[in-house]
Amino acid sequence: MFGYATDETEEAMPLTLQLAHQLNAKLHALRRSGELAWARPDSKSQVTIEYKFDGGACVPVRVHTVVLSAQHSPSITLEQLRKEVLEKVIKAVIPAHLLDDKT
Template identity: 50%
Template sequence: MPLLFHESPKYLLTSESVTEGHPDKLCDQISDAVLDAVLKDDPMGRVACETATTNGLVVVMGEITTTAYVDVPGIVRETLRNAGYTNAEYGIDAKSCGVSVSIQEQSPDISAGVSTALETRGGQGGLSDEELDKIGAGDQGMMVGFACDETPELMPLTVSLSQQLVRQLALVRKEGALPYLRPDGKSQVTVEYRYGKAHRVDTVVISAQHSPDVSNDQITKDITEQVIKKIV
């Protein structure tokens, strides 16, 4: 049995993307906007900002050390408004929702690690300052993936298609082509590969938040014609 992707006669690969109104993406946008606001006025600012949201409430928390003033509630409301959350019936309304902010300065331990790398502070390794990166890290992360020449975006076809689908889903909502759509949504695309090459699109799944007075048959028809067939 072949173990390598490019040796497999049949391999199904699936990717998922979410719209700007999906809670995960919404929280990311708020945290990113806070970071952008800090760095705009304080390039040396340090931001470890997390956001959580539920019906009618956004909570922004974390550790921020900066000389800049940042209007966090204003950033939250602007991000919600740009994503399309302008009606309480959608689950949250940019104008009337609650915004809770719990932010403190960066902890001394993390600050020390970011300011000067442990190797430099401890004199480990016998390397000079010029040979060491003096700036440490306050956190770490693991990323899995690789670039490929399968699409112009240099991403796998499943990723490219799923992202295009959610962009199209947002577009038909904003342009009013499907006025019953609401901001939250996601797409999932499965592509069949043969010996490492994309062979066909196997499955497309679209989930879309919508007003309750539209039938599932109408949604299926509209999404198929206005979203899926425009991309796939």
């Protein structure tokens, strides 16, 4: 077992982990509310962040990659699923200043 605390977030958790947890929580909330009726209970997420060193501190520059794997009904198209996840989950959770056209 290993672990550490960081000043990246108020929770003293790494920002990548915090955002991944928030993505799953948002997807879960939207599924429970019925807004994402196609979503099923199982999901996994991973967030990769690009950092720069600034005076010895590691500062997040941008979100490089978001992987959100979600069980879903077969009735939704891949195009619609991607659009809804991007707009309703990813953009709702990840701060806009960390997202760019390469994310």
